Amino acid sequence: MVWKEAVSVLQKAQELKEPPLMFTVFLASFIGLAFFFYLISNHRTKAWRGIPPGTFGWPLIGETLEFLGCQRKGNPRDFFDSRTQKYGNVFTTSLVGHPTVVFCSPEGNRFLFSNENKLVVNSWPSSVGNLFRSSLITTVGDDAKRLRRILMTFLRPEALREFVGRVDSMTKRHLAEHWIGKDEVTALPLLKRYTFSLACDLFASINNKDDLGRLWLHFMVFVKGVMQIPIDLPGTRYNKAKHAANAIRQQLGSIINERKIGLEAGNASPEQDLLSFLLSNVDEQGESLTDNEIQDNILLLLYAGHDTSSSTLTVLLKFLAENPHCYEEVLREQLDIAGSKEAGQLLEWEDLQRMKYSWRVAQEALRLFPAAQGSFRKAIKEFIYDGFTIPKGWKMYWTVNSTHRKSEYFSNPETFDPSRFEGEGPPPYTFVPFGGGPRMCPGNEFARLEILVFLHNIVKNCKWNLVNPGEKVIVDPMPAPVNGLPIKLVPHDSVYI
Numbered sequence: 001m002v003w004k005e006a007v008s009v010l011q012k013a014q015e016l017k018e019p020p021l022m023f024t025v026f027l028a029s030f031i032g033l034a035f036f037f038y039l040i041s042n043h044r045t046k047a048w049r050g051i052p053p054g055t056f057g058w059p060l061i062g063e064t065l066e067f068l069g070c071q072r073k074g075n076p077r078d079f080f081d082s083r084t085q086k087y088g089n090v091f092t093t094s095l096v097g098h099p100t101v102v103f104c105s106p107e108g109n110r111f112l113f114s115n116e117n118k119l120v121v122n123s124w125p126s127s128v129g130n131l132f133r134s135s136l137i138t139t140v141g142d143d144a145k146r147l148r149r150i151l152m153t154f155l156r157p158e159a160l161r162e163f164v165g166r167v168d169s170m171t172k173r174h175l176a177e178h179w180i181g182k183d184e185v186t187a188l189p190l191l192k193r194y195t196f197s198l199a200c201d202l203f204a205s206i207n208n209k210d211d212l213g214r215l216w217l218h219f220m221v222f223v224k225g226v227m228q229i230p231i232d233l234p235g236t237r238y239n240k241a242k243h244a245a246n247a248i249r250q251q252l253g254s255i256i257n258e259r260k261i262g263l264e265a266g267n268a269s270p271e272q273d274l275l276s277f278l279l280s281n282v283d284e285q286g287e288s289l290t291d292n293e294i295q296d297n298i299l300l301l302l303y304a305g306h307d308t309s310s311s312t313l314t315v316l317l318k319f320l321a322e323n324p325h326c327y328e329e330v331l332r333e334q335l336d337i338a339g340s341k342e343a344g345q346l347l348e349w350e351d352l353q354r355m356k357y358s359w360r361v362a363q364e365a366l367r368l369f370p371a372a373q374g375s376f377r378k379a380i381k382e383f384i385y386d387g388f389t390i391p392k393g394w395k396m397y398w399t400v401n402s403t404h405r406k407s408e409y410f411s412n413p414e415t416f417d418p419s420r421f422e423g424e425g426p427p428p429y430t431f432v433p434f435g436g437g438p439r440m441c442p443g444n445e446f447a448r449l450e451i452l453v454f455l456h457n458i459v460k461n462c463k464w465n466l467v468n469p470g471e472k473v474i475v476d477p478m479p480a481p482v483n484g485l486p487i488k489l490v491p492h493d494s495v496y497i
């Protein structure tokens with residue numbers, strides 16, 4: 001943003017015939033200071049004894065712009081590959097204002113996942129912390145364990161199995177409204193709408209069109225500001241996200257108040273959605289979540305839960321169009337399941353367990369285009385890893401981009417091949433789309449549910465062809481085809497919906 005502002009001042013000055021003196025002084029000072037700090041910061045890595053090699057980049061912003069830039073160009077691995085070639089599988093950089101050590105190997109993943117609360121704790125950039133306040137993502141140690149236990153009462157398979165039929169009927173409605181009977185659709189925006197509506201319904205029974213629409217508008221602004229340098233000035237993505245988060249909290253606050261009344265009067269059920277679960281559940285100390293904690297955690301789950309699944313479904317549709325033999329195999333599996341059901345009978349949890357090939361296809365999509373790129377940790381004490389010192393307080397980052405497309409772990413890594421997940425599957429800690437250890441994604445079963453139910457219903461109805469074969473996929477912040485994946489729908493002769 002600092003650059004953007006400097007460039008816009010520069011453009012304004014260029015419109016004048018002669019640059020004003022103040023501007024010249026400002027620009028010279030800016031460049032001079034930036035260069036001075038750049039030199040200092042590049043030396044700083046050498047000032048610490050025994051830390052992994054690397055550079056800190058620019059003052060404040062470090063190497064964040066290059067890190068984000070590689071993602072937006074569709075090549076998130078470039079940032080890591082260029083550094084691991086120079087420095088090895090563990091290197092130092094500076095991201096979002098912090099010195100950060102990046103771990104780039106299955107051993108590094110295992111180390112970070114298994115040392116949570118012993119040597120490291122979860123630690124997102126302050127932009128994320130400020131936006132999500134008291135939610136799971138910003139808490140560590142016993143507080144995180146407590147929150148996770150409470151959230152898992154809803155997200156664990158035993159609870160989710162009760163919601164499969166509801167997800168199936170919502171999916172059928174969504175397809176009938178937006179896909180079936182259309183010649184051409186753009187997949188990504190529709191899938192975002194699908195996963196967002198599903199999450200709103202299952203988390204807080206928000207299904208009225210006006211409420212959903214209002215929440216959606218705020219959410220689109222919010223999502224863009226989460227992984228940004230936290231410059232809180234009017235007009236920055238981060239500042240807009242803060243305002244959007246407040247509006248979302250307000251909307252959730254009213255729903256919480258209404259629900260409390262409904263639960264007391266017996267007009268709402270304690271099992272109807274996540275919100276009811278949270279209002280009705282107490283931990284072992286007999287405490288339940290405060291209203292603020294509920295708002296923050298629902299905001300987090302809506303954020304973590306809808307863009308990730310819609311991104312995965314979109315790339316999945318792309319791969320199935322590009323690999324007709326995989327599509328045919330998924331269709332065969334899903335028609336087998338459909339054939340075993342009575343007319344009008346909805347899917348059940350046991351049906352999902354039979355979708356083995358379809359899930360391998362989804363895993364292969366998650367290998368090639370993982371929805372989340374990695375996550376941050378912080379050292380709670382100084383320790384040695386692989387002969388290097390990691391100072392107390394420093395950040396660490398693990399990333400899917402260091403293993404998912406490496407030929408050491410995946411033969412022909414660029415080829416879409418779901419069969420690699422047969423049998424024992426990939427070596428441990430190489431395929432990590434949901435992370436691992438105590439901070440592993442708590443929504444993985446929920447994501448599997450949405451993805452498989454959608455796949456079941458779409459393949460039963462149609463095939464599809466890409467309007468733009470070879471459409472590039474960028475990562476901003478999730479993988480997304482640049483044009484949102486327009487596809488031509490080709491209905492089957494018989495309709496199975």
Ligand code: HEM
Nearest residue numbers: 137304305308309371372375433434435439441443446447
């Ligand atoms: C394809 C879909 C998804 C992918 C690839 C994914 C991936 C991830 C990853 C990599 C993490 C970070 C783990 C770490 O810090 O080491 C994470 C965290 C998280 N995810 Fe997911 N996720 C998905 C869907 C969901 C869904 C559907 C939900 C909610 C229902 C969800 C909720 C969360 C939450 C709350 C966290 C923070 C956990 C913590 O800090 O302890 N995710 N996810």
